[in-house]
Amino acid sequence: VRSNRPLRDTHPEFLVIEWPTFHEYRVGNWRLARDDSSRIIRGAVAWTWLDLCLPLFISFLWPKVFQNPAQLRGNSTALASIGVPLSIFAWSRRNQVLCKSVLDFPTLGIQLETHCGHPSLGLLFVSRRFIHVSHLEDFVIHEGLRRWNVHYFLAAIKRSNNGSIMFHVAFENTLPYFPVPLEVYTGVQWSIFPLQLRDSTEIP
Numbered sequence: 001v002r003s004n005r006p007l008r009d010t011h012p013e014f015l016v017i018e019w020p021t022f023h024e025y026r027v028g029n030w031r032l033a034r035d036d037s038s039r040i041i042r043g044a045v046a047w048t049w050l051d052l053c054l055p056l057f058i059s060f061l062w063p064k065v066f067q068n069p070a071q072l073r074g075n076s077t078a079l080a081s082i083g084v085p086l087s088i089f090a091w092s093r094r095n096q097v098l099c100k101s102v103l104d105f106p107t108l109g110i111q112l113e114t115h116c117g118h119p120s121l122g123l124l125f126v127s128r129r130f131i132h133v134s135h136l137e138d139f140v141i142h143e144g145l146r147r148w149n150v151h152y153f154l155a156a157i158k159r160s161n162n163g164s165i166m167f168h169v170a171f172e173n174t175l176p177y178f179p180v181p182l183e184v185y186t187g188v189q190w191s192i193f194p195l196q197l198r199d200s201t202e203i204p
Contacts, residue, residue, distance in 0.1 A: 001017065001018065001020075002017070003015060003016065004016055007179055007180065011180050013027055013028040013029075013030050013031050013032075013174075013180075014026070014027055014028075014176065014180045014183065015028070016183075021106075022103050022104060022105045023104050023187060024101050024103045025102045025103075025104075025183070025184040025187060026099050026100070026101045027100050027101070027174050027176050028098070028099045028174070029042070029043035029044045029096070029097050029174050030042045030043055030044070031174075031177070034177075043097065044096040044097060044098055044119050045096070045119070046119040093118060094117065094121065095116050095117075095124065096116060096117065097115070097174070098117050098123065099174070100113065100115070100170065100172075100173060100174050101113040102154070102171075102184055102188065104191040106192065109130060109131050109132040109133040109134075109135075109136055109192070110130075110136065110139065110156055110192060111129065112129045112131075112156065112170050113126055113128050113129075131156050131168065133192060135158050135160065136157070137158065138156075139155075139188045139192065140185075141153070141182065141185040142155065146175070151175045152177070152178045152181050152182075153169055153170070153171065153175065154169070154170040154171060154184060154185060155167045155168060155169045155170065156170065
């Protein structure tokens with residue numbers, strides 16, 4: 001297994017892992033600022049001021065809510081008012097997107113992966129979507145607008161058994177800058193559609 005960062009100086013969040021039977025193109029949920037300051041902009045946060053305020057919030061409510069355990073036992077509203085927000089907050093922190101990956105399997109298809117967890121606590125789960133080459137119409141790179149910014153994105157075009165077309169967008173949470181999707185697009189095209197790409201390069 002070999003790994004390298006082909007855009008190390010400008011896009012170090014982009015990692016290419018070469019396995020014996022497939023390639024993985026992984027993009028972390030962070031990037032370098034574009035002002036030449038080398039400042040890191042993180043999409044997944046470890047700790048914020050809200051995390052620091054949470055213990056104060058609990059210490060303030062605890063004596064008021066649990067002052068009379070007998071009354072609390074039948075007061076499900078009070079329990080829910082604390083338990084539900086804390087559960088949602090903990091899940092949102094633990095369920096952040098850490099990185100996105102595109103895996104190409106020659107003659108088999110491609111797989112889109114989302115790795116979720118917490119930057120300090122590690123990976124929680126991975127969601128995977130595999131598209132067999134028999135249903136894969138194409139793998140394209142395109143541009144779109146997000147507010148006032150132009151972003152480049154990759155999409156796998158899948159044709160289902162009933163003939164309908166579906167688009168599966170890669171890196172939709174991270175939206176890397178153009179050099180990254182261009183590297184992934186070129187790699188996947190050479191791996192999955194080598195004949196089509198060779199024919200297009202031979203056109204005078």
